[in-house]
Amino acid sequence: MKLTEKETMLLQDLKKQEQVCIDKYGQYAGTAGDASLKRLFKEIGSVERNHLNTINNILEGKAISAGSKSKSTKSQSANANQTQTQSAKQTAKQTKMEQNAKSSTTVKAKSKTWENDKFLCNDLLATEKYVSSCYNTSVFECAQPALRNALNHIQKEEQEHGKLLYDYMNTNGMYN
Ligand SMILES: [Fe+2]
Known part of the structure; x- marks a missing residue:
């Protein structure tokens, strides 16, 4: 695929963000x-x-x-992405179950560890929000449909990451 100067510039920026x-x-x-947060x-x-x-x-x-939606056989990398996203979702689900079990017996004290984990989650949530908006801008700026589709697909996954982080925070009383 031949890229325009503008597309190359946008992709270079996205590369840095990734x-x-x-x-x-x-x-x-x-x-x-x-x-479980480490795993996530x-x-x-x-x-x-x-x-x-x-x-x-x-x-x-x-x-x-x-x-790309043009072929019935998805590429390896698309499949790998999907598998990993599903795996991340599975981890989040498992985490939620573990946390639910914990919270029924002990009210998690706002320990230093909890405070630090909350800080990390908040930072990553803000990062995902920012990166997602970078992809959004890039989709509008890119002309080629295949490129737009690819960036759109990645943006969707960034949004899913945000949801996974939000779910963890919500389950652990980190999100008000
Ligand atoms: Fe990403």
Whole structure:
């Protein structure tokens, strides 16, 4: 796919944003106190890595696969994305069940660990919101349908990440 100067510029910016996401999820998985939150961060982080690969492939002029509806057989990367998103959803569900079990017996004290986990979630939620808006702007600025579809698909996944983070926060009394 041949990109216009503007499309290349937008994709370069999205590439930077994806790297920020990968770095944040990676580092935050290391510092989160709750084991299930660590798992959630790792799961989402691996989807962000797929996003970066997709953007890199587009910048290298390779054919777009993710988000493409034109073929019945989905590409490996689209499948991988989907599987990982489902896996992240599964993790969030599991987390919710674990937390529900916990909260029935103990009221989770607002410990330092809880405060830190809340901080990490809030930061990532803000990041997802920002990145999602970057994709939205890019979709409007890009002319080629295949490129628009690919970016739209990634944006949808960023929104899903936001929902997973929100669900965790809500379950753990972090969201007012
Ligand atoms: Fe992403």
